[in-house]
Every structure is written in structure tokens, then in C-alpha cells.
Amino acid sequence: MSNDALGIIRQAAAGNAVTPEAKHQAGGMGTRLQGQGFQDIIYGNWGKAHRPEAKRGKFADEAVARRDAIAKLLPGERLIIPAGIPKTRVNDIDFQPFRIGTAFAHLTGLGEGHKADSVLVISPTVNDDGTVGHHDVLYIEPPIDRTDPRFYSDNKHGEFWTGPQPTLADFETMTGIETRDRTELEDALRADAGPDGIRLRLCREVDANVDALVDAIRVDLGLGGADDNAGIDEVFQERLSEIRLIKSPLEIEEMRRSVRATLRAFDRIADLLPIARQVKRGERLLEVVFTGTARYEGHVVAGIPAVASGKRSGILHYEDNIGPLEDGGLVLIDGGGELNSLYTADITRTFPVGGKFTDLQRRLYQAVLDSADAAIAAANKPGAVYHDMIDAVMVSVAHSLEKLGILPVSAEEALKPDGHQQYRWLYHGTGHMMGLDCHDSHHARNEFYPDSEFKPGMVFTLEPGLYFDAADLLVPEEYRGIGVRLEDDLLVTDSGEVVILSDGVPRSPEDIEAWMAEHGPERYIA
Ligand code: GLY
Ligand code: MN
Ligand code: MN
Numbered sequence: 001m002s003n004d005a006l007g008i009i010r011q012a013a014a015g016n017a018v019t020p021e022a023k024h025q026a027g028g029m030g031t032r033l034q035g036q037g038f039q040d041i042i043y044g045n046w047g048k049a050h051r052p053e054a055k056r057g058k059f060a061d062e063a064v065a066r067r068d069a070i071a072k073l074l075p076g077e078r079l080i081i082p083a084g085i086p087k088t089r090v091n092d093i094d095f096q097p098f099r100i101g102t103a104f105a106h107l108t109g110l111g112e113g114h115k116a117d118s119v120l121v122i123s124p125t126v127n128d129d130g131t132v133g134h135h136d137v138l139y140i141e142p143p144i145d146r147t148d149p150r151f152y153s154d155n156k157h158g159e160f161w162t163g164p165q166p167t168l169a170d171f172e173t174m175t176g177i178e179t180r181d182r183t184e185l186e187d188a189l190r191a192d193a194g195p196d197g198i199r200l201r202l203c204r205e206v207d208a209n210v211d212a213l214v215d216a217i218r219v220d221l222g223l224g225g226a227d228d229n230a231g232i233d234e235v236f237q238e239r240l241s242e243i244r245l246i247k248s249p250l251e252i253e254e255m256r257r258s259v260r261a262t263l264r265a266f267d268r269i270a271d272l273l274p275i276a277r278q279v280k281r282g283e284r285l286l287e288v289v290f291t292g293t294a295r296y297e298g299h300v301v302a303g304i305p306a307v308a309s310g311k312r313s314g315i316l317h318y319e320d321n322i323g324p325l326e327d328g329g330l331v332l333i334d335g336g337g338e339l340n341s342l343y344t345a346d347i348t349r350t351f352p353v354g355g356k357f358t359d360l361q362r363r364l365y366q367a368v369l370d371s372a373d374a375a376i377a378a379a380n381k382p383g384a385v386y387h388d389m390i391d392a393v394m395v396s397v398a399h400s401l402e403k404l405g406i407l408p409v410s411a412e413e414a415l416k417p418d419g420h421q422q423y424r425w426l427y428h429g430t431g432h433m434m435g436l437d438c439h440d441s442h443h444a445r446n447e448f449y450p451d452s453e454f455k456p457g458m459v460f461t462l463e464p465g466l467y468f469d470a471a472d473l474l475v476p477e478e479y480r481g482i483g484v485r486l487e488d489d490l491l492v493t494d495s496g497e498v499v500i501l502s503d504g505v506p507r508s509p510e511d512i513e514a515w516m517a518e519h520g521p522e523r524y525i526a
Helices: 003-013 030-034 037-043 060-073 102-108 170-175 183-189 210-222 226-242 249-276 284-295 312-314 360-380 386-403 420-425 509-520 521-525
Strands: 078-080 086-088 121-127 132-140 178-181 201-204 305-308 329-334 348-354 461-464 465-468 482-485 486-492 499-501
Touching: 030 037, 037 465, 060 102, 060 132, 060 170, 060 226, 078 102, 078 210, 102 121, 121 183, 132 170, 170 178, 170 521, 178 183, 183 210, 201 210, 201 226, 201 329, 210 226, 249 329, 249 348, 249 486, 249 509, 249 521, 284 305, 284 329, 305 312, 312 329, 312 465, 312 482, 329 461, 348 360, 348 482, 348 509, 360 386, 360 461, 360 465, 360 482, 360 499, 360 509, 386 420, 386 461, 386 465, 420 465, 420 521
Parallel strands: 078 201, 132 178
Antiparallel strands: 078 121, 121 132, 305 329, 329 348, 461 486, 465 482, 486 499
């Protein structure tokens, strides 16, 4: 920008206010509530709060073993795991729904509804036999008493606004973890910490207030700043991810439930597809059906579902979901329901909007299905590692693209290390671990996944696709603007077999057509 232009811009900004006008009162009660009459009436004549009875959580017992596992991996250290805080949208309205951080959920066994601002601290102890153990404490914002003005004025924590909240004792009942007032957190973090004492490890970027607190304590105690500790905290993330890789029988049962709930969302979609075809924003209607079913069945969706019809199905991460359903085209739907326990599923199906695949659509769909089946077969070979499954997708897709006459080189050439031409039509990763997150164990080291052998209790997705961009000049015109993805949720059983959990929504073109024919709005109402 020229100096003249900058001068004009500076002059335009010269008179702008630089300090806010204090005591802005838009919509709030604020100082209007200082009247003596209000002060006299507000504190008295309340009965006892009706608190729901606290119960030990379904995962509380397993969470004991999980805390043991992480403490054993990083013995002699103080491990800090915040629940997180909601992101403010405006004033006292947050982006909703709030969801506690995954590591916190895993290590406490808590799920939906619990509880911003909480922090789990696992501190080292010395056992009677001289070995190192750990003592765990949960720090929460306890309910505020009715005699405290914050009961009425604190719209985040005051029960006048939030309704009855669990007490410290309730948290102890739900988790079995000793629970204290959050105001004691700082002293607890400082106790015996320092270069010659206990080191702090933080699960970062979950609660900015805790990040700032720990950074300040570390600097103050000579433990270094955030940069000095970045590696230490990253290792913590890796270990936290790795202890979630193998699911217990109870977790597997929960994930089967989340898959079943997601299958019901697909059922509802198939029921209402004929109506969605008739409205302007058919994609959005199906998104709402999916999301509403997931919310009804559990907590929420694990992410905005993709509902991509017509040429939008060729867009890898389309999630505007704003277009109509295109007659004669496909609609690709990718989503998963997260249960109250926060365990989730992640399933994609691609349907013909009119209920019948065209020959071309069927060929492309079959190519994707073949790649998924080839990958499952590869996963079930003795000694297979996770990555073999992903590689098998690419081998199958390269050969299918060769057969379709699309690949500009032979499949053999494309599969050489300096080939990879097939990635133009399948650019994304084709699987990930799943559990308390849609992409669970994301920070695990490669030797745990993707380079590890399949281990009983692993649950993951397999999600090959083929995407022909609407502007792709390398493919015949009739292919342009078609995308197909097939995503299933897979489990390694006790015997080591890799099985599909999500085949309750049909996978083959024939089964999809039959399934769509069975569904309709009448069934939704019934
Ligand atoms: N849509 C993201 C995923 O399936 O992993
Ligand atoms: Mn998905
Ligand atoms: Mn996925």
C-alpha cells in the first residue's frame, strides 16, 4: 500500500474511540438489582433444592484401571487433565452443547452433562512398600449456597440459572474419586512441584484457563515456560491416546449401541428420503433427521453429518448440506451418533436418490465396495498390520480405475512408490480409530497405530471412496460430479478376526435398493 493510501486510512481511523464506554447494560440486570426491597426478599423463604440422586457411573470401575495405566506410564509425575470450558458465543450464550474433553471423560468415566471447569489431578505418592503410586483428586466448581449472591448473579455456576448441580459428594459417588473445591486447585498443583521435586504434565488445549495457570506455576517454580514443556505435554497426549486403543468388553458393548443408534438414524433417513426429494433443501432436511435422531438417542452427533447430493457428493468434506436432492443422482451421508457416555459411531452410505442405481453409479459403487472387502480380507490375514488394510484399499482402487479406463498408467505403475496416480480420485485417509471420539487415539505413536498388528478390542473405521470432481477433465463427462464413499465400523474380536459392526445398513447395491424400497414416510410415522 502506498504512503498516500496509508495516510488516508490513518486519517479515517483517527477519531475512532479506543476505550469502551463503561457499564454497558444491554439486556442485563446488573446494578438495577441493588434495591433494598430486592435484597430483603431474594435470600429467604427457599425450600431444599431437589438434587437428582447421584449414582456410580457405568465406567467408574474401568476408569480406576485407566488412571492406574496412565500413572504407570508416567510414574512419579503430576498429571493434569482438565474437563474443558465451553466456548462463548455471545454474553452468557455458549456454543452448545458443551462436551467434556475426551481424556477427562476416559479417566473419570463421566459423560454427557459433566462439567465444565473441572480438573482431574493424578499426583504421585509413595506406597508403604516404597514403590511409587498415585492419588487422584477431582477439582470441581461446587454448587453455590443460596446465601451467596453468586447463587443468583453467576449465570454459569449459580443454580438460580443452571438448576441443581452435583455436589462434591455427588461427584465422589459418580466417580469414586476424591473431589474438592476448584479453589484448591492451584495449591494442589504447586505442592512439592519444582526442578528438584515433582514435574507437571498437562493435557493442553482443553481449558485455556488451566493452560495459563500451569504455565504460570511452571515459570514461577523454575520448571520452564510453555515452550520448554511442549515436548513433555505432547508425550502426555501420546500416552493418553495409546491407553484408549484397546476397548474393553464394556466399551465394545457401548460402541455396538452407538452403531445401532446410528443405524436407526440411517433408517429414519431412508424413511424420509421421498419427502426430502420434494423440498428445496433436501440435504438439510436429511441432516436434521440424522442429527435429531442422534440427539434423541444419545448426546449429539460426533460432527455435523455430511449430506451431499449430486455433484456435491464429489466434494471430500462437503458439509454445507444446503442443496436439493438431485433426482437420478446419488446422496452421500456420513455421520455418527455420540451416546450419553460419549462413545460414538461413524458410518457413511451412498444411496441413489430415486432408489435405483444407474449402471454407471453401480459400477463405481461396486469398485468402492470391492476395495472395502479387499481391505477386510487383508486385515484378516495372519500377522496383518493396520496399515495393510489401508494399503489394500489403494491396490483395489488402482485396479478398478484401470479397469474403468480412467487411470492414465497401469495399476502396477500407479502402485509403485513414485506412482500414486489413483490418489487423485481417493485423496483422503481411509480409516481411523474410533471410541470416545470419532477420530480416537489420534495422538498415538505410529507403532501403536497404524503400524501395529490388529489387536482384540481395536475399533476403527474403514472408509474408501471414489470422487470425480465436477471439473475433472481426466474422466469422461458422465463420471463428473459423482462421489461414492462407504464407511463401516470394524472390531477386532477376541479371536483376532476383523468384523463389521455396521452392516445393519446394507452395503451392496442390491441390498441398498431393497432396503430403500422397504422404507418410506409411512414407516417413519408408524
Ligand atoms: N467425515 C469424517 C470421517 O468420516 O472420518
Ligand atoms: Mn465418517
Ligand atoms: Mn470416519
